[in-house]
Amino acid sequence: MPELPEVETVRAGLAPALTNATITAVDVLDVRSLKRHPGGPKDFAQTLIGSKVLGVVRRGKFLWLPLEVKGEKRSLALVGHLGMSGQMLLRRPTDPEDKLTRVVIHLITTKGKPMEFRFIDQRIFGSLAIDELQPTADGKPGGYSAGVGKGKSWQNQIPMQAAHITRDPLDVDFDEDFVLAKFQKKNSGIKRVLLDQQTLSGIGNIYADEALWRAKLHYDQPAASLKPAKAKELLAHVRDILAKAVSEGGTSFDEQYKNVNGESGYFAVSLNAYGMTGLPCARCGRPIKRENWMNRGSHFCPNCQKLKA
DNA sequence: CAGTTAACCTGTCAGC
DNA sequence: TGCTGACAGGTTAACT
Numbered sequence A: 001m002p003e004l005p006e007v008e009t010v011r012a013g014l015a016p017a018l019t020n021a022t023i024t025a026v027d028v029l030d031v032r033s034l035k036r037h038p039g040g041p042k043d044f045a046q047t048l049i050g051s052k053v054l055g056v057v058r059r060g061k062f063l064w065l066p067l068e069v070k071g072e073k074r075s076l077a078l079v080g081h082l083g084m085s086g087q088m089l090l091r092r093p094t095d096p097e098d099k100l101t102r103v104v105i106h107l108i109t110t111k112g113k114p115m116e117f118r119f120i121d122q123r124i125f126g127s128l129a130i131d132e133l134q135p136t137a138d139g140k141p142g143g144y145s146a147g148v149g150k151g152k153s154w155q156n157q158i159p160m161q162a163a164h165i166t167r168d169p170l171d172v173d174f175d176e177d178f179v180l181a182k183f184q185k186k187n188s189g190i191k192r193v194l195l196d197q198q199t200l201s202g203i204g205n206i207y208a209d210e211a212l213w214r215a216k217l218h219y220d221q222p223a224a225s226l227k228p229a230k231a232k233e234l235l236a237h238v239r240d241i242l243a244k245a246v247s248e249g250g251t252s253f254d255e256q257y258k259n260v261n262g263e264s265g266y267f268a269v270s271l272n273a274y275g276m277t278g279l280p281c282a283r284c285g286r287p288i289k290r291e292n293w294m295n296r297g298s299h300f301c302p303n304c305q306k307l308k309a
Numbered sequence B: 001c002a003g004t005t006a007a008c009c010t011g012t013c014a015g016c
Numbered sequence C: 001t002g003c004t005g006a007c008a009g010g011t012t013a014a015c016t
Helices: A004-018 A040-048 A176-185 A190-194 A205-215 A228-247
Strands: A022-028 A057-059 A062-068 A076-081 A086-091 A101-108 A114-121 A127-135 A157-159 A289-293 A296-300
Touching: A004 A057, A004 A062, A004 A086, A004 A114, A004 A228, A022 A040, A040 A127, A062 A127, A062 A157, A076 A086, A176 A190, A176 A228, A190 A205, A205 A228, A205 A296
Parallel strands: none
Antiparallel strands: A022 A101, A057 A062, A062 A076, A076 A127, A086 A114, A101 A114, A127 A157, A289 A296
């Protein structure tokens, strides 16, 4: 479900509420949501209770909350991934239950106000885990946290389970030359490469289809066949689309993506390819086509986006 | 080694 | 009304 713009919308919503709040209790309603936490639910809850949240950071589709854990020497964070159907909602204890809630983390603000962080996940591809932070490979900030935490110990760190993820196109330290060099070395179709989080992060099925539509590229066009100028143009489209989608609060079609208040985003009205099967292409008027591709779908204009030799 | 596929899961919706 | 199959925003282990 959620790609970079949706995860960033969640991050921005969580940060002001959770920063400096203290965890008071943890309810694990479905242990499958902790599949990336090897210590199990007891260890998960014990570590969290009494800990303070220091910030909310994101790289690509990964989110993490650096923690101050009493009596703990290691640098730890609560790491979250939304998978295909995850949501993170901020609720008051008196609010009605949310369907498909898997984990509830109870907190109290510095002003003594109680609140609940609820992790909702239909398909359980998402997860929460406590993980150790390690220094970033390049010594630069681990991810996006709106400048908060400058000079803090966790600023230039990243959770071990997210360390293999490269920087996303909205990261100030995004290395475009590194990505272009990777394109040149890959014979896979360009869409496959756009979705590879170790080449560049944050892009999923929606924004890949949208960027390729804008660049007039077929999803199976080998990445290495792109001329440098075309590859740069594609990355510029990627950045534009991601930034615009962030400003619109992400893309929502149904109940599967909500911000921290349970509200939908508005970018769906800006889509030109994804989910537009059979509707006229905004450029040439011919119908958008959907093809089965990698156990999912690819949406494109057969007229504007032709495979080139 | 790079490149691909299968598996992990549940809910919704269209069609019969 | 109920059944069946297609489909859904992602990642990663295990193949070729």
